[in-house]
Amino acid sequence: MKKIGLFLTFAVFAFIISACNANKDSTPQGDEEAVPVSGHTPVSVNVLNTEGAKIGKASLSETKEGVKIDLKAEEMEPGIKAIHIHETAKCDPPDFKSAGAHFNPGHREHGFENPKGFHAGDLPNIEISDKGTVNVSIVAPNVTLQQGEKSLLDEDGSALVIHEKADDYKTDPAGNAGDRIACGTIGK
Template identity: 75%
Template sequence: MKKVMLFVIVAMFTLIVGACATDKDATPQQNKDEAVPVSSSTPLDIDIINTKDAKVGKATLTETKEGVKIGLKIEGMEPGTKAIHIHETAKCDPPDFKSAGEHFNPGHKEHGFDNPKGFHSGDLPNIEVSDNGTVNVEIIATNVTLGQGENSLLDEDGSALVIHENADDYKTDPAGNSGDRIACGAITK
């Protein structure tokens, strides 16, 4: 009986070692139809300023496989629902921030998630400013990148994150009836 048990143990050990060696020596195959995952990049921190050129918060942008994650922390704002968009130029000259240009729109679409001809790559979902004037939210911008290419936020003139005084209606071109620009952060390398 002891010889049989020893034989079974040796046989099992041989099978396990052989299976491990086969897996270790195997060359992984990548299906050409599968997307290669994007590795996370080093987070990019940008300051957000208001119309009086005072810092009111920051945004942290990180490349993920889903798109660019925007972690937004702001204080001292008027409560309510606000539009937030990515604009085409990394210039935040107060008080109106028109220096940031139009929405980031390399695909030459119209504005708005509900617009049949839209949407801009820089269109983002509305944010909610709490009753105490703060925002602490994460947004995924799926149609942009911090890498290279047509949809790069870090092209030669950068881009800007702009908050508007009102909510975006998600359909009216060019900016969703979102009102004046009230905060801005330049996105540069």
């Protein structure tokens, strides 16, 4: 009986500690190594600037944790930038408005810190180095490359869009991230 009581006390303590740690940072992180799901071919995305020139490439692959986005780009303005998945696979320069709004099959508001959010296409900010380059991996846990409601490869595809400023993670519809400065189409 003592062992059961000790076990229950430990289980409750572990649950409380994990709940406290879960609230420390509500922004999903992409630092964990995503485990690839076998049998799925990565999707290659060319990233264009506002002049329509290729400045980078992203590779999207299905993992057990969600879609892993490996992004490498250059010739960008240094600083913290928002990156989002948008609803349509169209990247018409110079403003990339053809990509539509954020990918949002759940019809929620924008932002990890918004109590009515967040969009499935919301992603953590990225940092462009002083040399104008970025090399980052992000896991988007609420989307898939497989068929279904949250598929980035639906009938009209989707787009990866980088904005001129950081996402504030709370302001609907786009986190006050400013203009769209780079875009890549995600399609079959």
